[in-house]
Amino acid sequence: MALDADVIVIGAGLAGLVAATELADAGKQVIIVDQEPEPTLGGQAWRSFGGLFFVDSPEQRRLRIRDSRELALQDWMGSAGFDRREDLWPRQWAEAYIDFAAGEKRAWLHAQGMRWFPIVGWAERGGSLATGHGNSVPRFHITWGTGTGVVEPFVRRAREAEQNGLISFRFRHRVTGFVTSSGNVEGVEGEILVPSDVGRSQPSSRIAAGSFALKAQAVIVASGGIGGNHELVRKNWPPRLGTPKHLISGVPDHVDGLMLGIAERAGAHLINSDRMWHYVEGVHNWDPIWSNHAIRILPGPSSLWFDARGTRLPPPCLPGFDTLSTLDRIMKSGYDYSWFVLNQTIVKKEFTLSGSEQNPDFTSKSWRQVAKRALGGVPAPVQAFLDNGEDFIVERELSDLVRRMNALTGDNLITEAGLRTQIEARDREIDNPYSKDAQITAIRGARNYIGDRLVRVVPPHRILDPKHGPLIAVRLNILTRKSLGGIETDLSARALKPDGEPMAGVYAAGEAAGFGGGGMHGYNSLEGTFLGGCIFSGRTAGRAAAKAV
Numbered sequence: 001m002a003l004d005a006d007v008i009v010i011g012a013g014l015a016g017l018v019a020a021t022e023l024a025d026a027g028k029q030v031i032i033v034d035q036e037p038e039p040t041l042g043g044q045a046w047r048s049f050g051g052l053f054f055v056d057s058p059e060q061r062r063l064r065i066r067d068s069r070e071l072a073l074q075d076w077m078g079s080a081g082f083d084r085r086e087d088l089w090p091r092q093w094a095e096a097y098i099d100f101a102a103g104e105k106r107a108w109l110h111a112q113g114m115r116w117f118p119i120v121g122w123a124e125r126g127g128s129l130a131t132g133h134g135n136s137v138p139r140f141h142i143t144w145g146t147g148t149g150v151v152e153p154f155v156r157r158a159r160e161a162e163q164n165g166l167i168s169f170r171f172r173h174r175v176t177g178f179v180t181s182s183g184n185v186e187g188v189e190g191e192i193l194v195p196s197d198v199g200r201s202q203p204s205s206r207i208a209a210g211s212f213a214l215k216a217q218a219v220i221v222a223s224g225g226i227g228g229n230h231e232l233v234r235k236n237w238p239p240r241l242g243t244p245k246h247l248i249s250g251v252p253d254h255v256d257g258l259m260l261g262i263a264e265r266a267g268a269h270l271i272n273s274d275r276m277w278h279y280v281e282g283v284h285n286w287d288p289i290w291s292n293h294a295i296r297i298l299p300g301p302s303s304l305w306f307d308a309r310g311t312r313l314p315p316p317c318l319p320g321f322d323t324l325s326t327l328d329r330i331m332k333s334g335y336d337y338s339w340f341v342l343n344q345t346i347v348k349k350e351f352t353l354s355g356s357e358q359n360p361d362f363t364s365k366s367w368r369q370v371a372k373r374a375l376g377g378v379p380a381p382v383q384a385f386l387d388n389g390e391d392f393i394v395e396r397e398l399s400d401l402v403r404r405m406n407a408l409t410g411d412n413l414i415t416e417a418g419l420r421t422q423i424e425a426r427d428r429e430i431d432n433p434y435s436k437d438a439q440i441t442a443i444r445g446a447r448n449y450i451g452d453r454l455v456r457v458v459p460p461h462r463i464l465d466p467k468h469g470p471l472i473a474v475r476l477n478i479l480t481r482k483s484l485g486g487i488e489t490d491l492s493a494r495a496l497k498p499d500g501e502p503m504a505g506v507y508a509a510g511e512a513a514g515f516g517g518g519g520m521h522g523y524n525s526l527e528g529t530f531l532g533g534c535i536f537s538g539r540t541a542g543r544a545a546a547k548a549v
Contacts, residue, residue: 005031005168006549008188008216010175010259012036013043014531015510015538016222017154022542024161028549031214032158032167035174035193036254039200042151043224044251045531047201049298049354050143050150050362051121052109053528055102057141059120063451065137069102072139079124079133080522086271092491093517093537097529100536109535112153117142117362117370119451123298123527124323127316127442133524134322138451140528146356146363150531170212172196175223175259178266179213184504185266187215201252201289217549218505220541221268221495225483225511226257227278228290233480238274241324242331248282248294250354250481260512263487268506269498272485272519277530280327280338281319282479286388294479295358295385300350300457301443303342303474304423308335310414312422315438324524327478335413338476339405341423344378345468349458351382374455391475398423398464401471408475420464427462482530483511488518493541507545509537516540 007023009016012034020030034040054060055072076098082091120141126134143149161167172193179187191208198204226232228251237243264270285293299319306312307330316322317329319340330338342350352359358381361369373379378386386392393408395401402416429435433444443460446452461468487495487508493516494502514520515533 003216004187004214005029005216007218007220007545008033008214009220009222010188011043011222011224011510011512012041012169012171013222013224013510013534014045014151014154015534016220017042017151017158018535018538019220019222019509019542019545020167021154021157021161022539023546024157024166026543026546028166028546030167031170031216033170033173033175033188033214036171036204037196037198038169038171040254042155044255045534046147046151047355047357048147048150048531049359050146050356051123051140051528051531052116052143052150053101053139053526053532054106054141055098055139057106057120059116059118059141060138062118063120063138065120067137067139069098071136072102073098074131075134075136075526078131079524079526081524082522084272086488086518087522089488089490089517090272090514090519090522093520094522096491097516097520097533097536101532105532105536109153114149114153115144117144119455121456122446122449122452123320124525125321127318127321133325135526138449139526142362144362144365146359148356148363173212175262177262178219179215180266185219185506187213188219189213199289203253203290218507218545220507220509220545221259221263221487221512222509222538222541223259223512224255225486226255226260227251227480227482228253228255229257230480232257233276236273236276238276241328244331244336244478246336246477247292247480248284248477249290249292250279250282250294250296250479252290257483260486263495263508267497267503268495268508269488270486270518271488272514273483275484275519275521275523277323277482277484277521277525278327279323279479279481280330280476282477283385283389283391283474284477286385286390294477296354296479297474297476298352298354299340300346301439301446302346302350302458303340304426304463306339306341306419307333308337308339308409308411308413309333310418313338318439318442321442335411336478337409340474340476341419341463342472343463343468344470344472345458345461347382347386347472348376348378350456352379353381353385386472391477393473394470396470398471401473405473423463427464430460430462482525484514484521484523484525485519486512486514489513489516492544493537494544507541509541510534513537
């Protein structure tokens with residue numbers, strides 16, 4: 001059999017690039033195929049905020065954060081909630097990933113040029129018991145350069161390998177099936193799509209101009225998840241989380257999940273397809289790039305959270321604490337949207353928008369701009385949403401705020417009296433250094449961490465105090481983002497069949513593999529773990545395939 005390469009990698013995102021560069025380092029010939037045009041190199045990771053999950057890092061230790069492998073594993077398992085027979089490999093991948101995050105991960109990435117902001121973020125704080133969901137300590141390390149800084153070392157390595165004749169790119173090549181012989185996978189086949197000059201993440205044509213077939217000793221599936229394909233999202237949506245009527249997209253249209261079905265038809269075992277990671281703080285992008293383009297708010301803990309009827313959400317449904325518990329609570333309200341109510345003081349310090357383009361200071365690696373953010377003032381991208389975003393309302397008086405909230409949705413569910421009563425009750429709790437209001441206690445607890453006190457969390461104050469105005473309401477929507485299930489793999493990233501046997505020559509990595517094993521996160525994410533999961537599973541797949549071919 002004449003081979004076109006030693007290994008074919010499907011997908012030019014982060015997981016695919018990591019796998020390909022590991023193969024090239026081992027001297028293997030690699031072809032990377034991707035249905036999108038070349039500007040999309042790096043995939044979703046390029047647009048991310050660049051958060052990475054490290055355990056007991058130098059950044060943590062400098063901030064007197066005491067972390068350990070044991071504590072991180074406790075948090076991970078408490079969040080994952082593994083409870084299925086199919087969780088055999090996902091559980092082992094979870095333990096292996098914790099070992100990686102507490103071991104060589106940071107040093108390996110640092111050696112490739114990555115650097116991190118010195119203040120560690122505290123995402124997904126949980127809000128329940130020590131054995132439940134959430135990070136016990138801050139672990140969200142923002143990469144200097146955001147997602148572009150995460151992708152850059154692997155793009156650089158891939159381009160160097162391309163110059164050396166070890167990696168070749170085949171953009172606008174859409175895989176529609178595997179090439180098989182006697183039941184064994186020997187390559188891929190598909191359509192060559194017409195050239196496209198669209199920008200990064202913009203929808204591209206699906207018109208075919210030809211066909212292709214490529215043969216290799218192994219194939220690595222690194223094609224991503226399903227978040228841009230709402231039909232698939234709804235098909236796999238778990239009944240336990242209700243049925244949302246309205247979804248907006250946190251990922252581009254090309255995140256269509258079609259390769260998962262192709263792999264399944266070829267014999268791969270898909271597991272945990274009903275486990276997903278969708279955010280509840282989504283807002284419509286006023287300057288969209290893809291269909292239903294949404295941005296997620298990364299909130300500090302001080303905004304008051306109300307359901308569509310104007311009822312304040314109870315713990316653990318606090319901003320930044322427990323994403324899926326909050327999603328469950330919102331869906332049980334009978335509506336699929338909710339509200340933040342806050343003021344100007346809070347938005348200045350506590351509102352960050354997810355993504356590289358929404359954080360130009362970090363993305364451009366400008367210490368001066370980052371310092372300006374820390375010193376106060378509404379960040380320019382946030383101000384743009386305040387001025388132009390359809391989900392944002394700014395008013396001096398609560399009565400006007402409520403009137404516009406009802407006008408925006410057309411549901412007329414919120415009364416000024418009801419909202420005022422709850423906000424004033426909360427505000428009375430501010431007068432003492434102690435409180436029975438769990439959110440106020442959480443805010444004070446957060447400010448015990450120097451990182452939150454310096455750049456993330458405002459001192460407790462009365463929401464309705466005019467000195468902190470104007471008032472702001474933000475309608476929050478469900479934003480599709482990540483698949484937590486996928487192709488089942490063993491610890492060598494070999495794709496497994498339903499009987500548990502490996503598919504000869506087929507590997508899977510990244511979101512297509514549930515970031516490893518078919519779902520190493522279980523039911524919940526600890527955040528900062530998606531990019532790291534792509535890196536870890538891509539590296540594993542690349543190294544395993546290099547040994548096998």
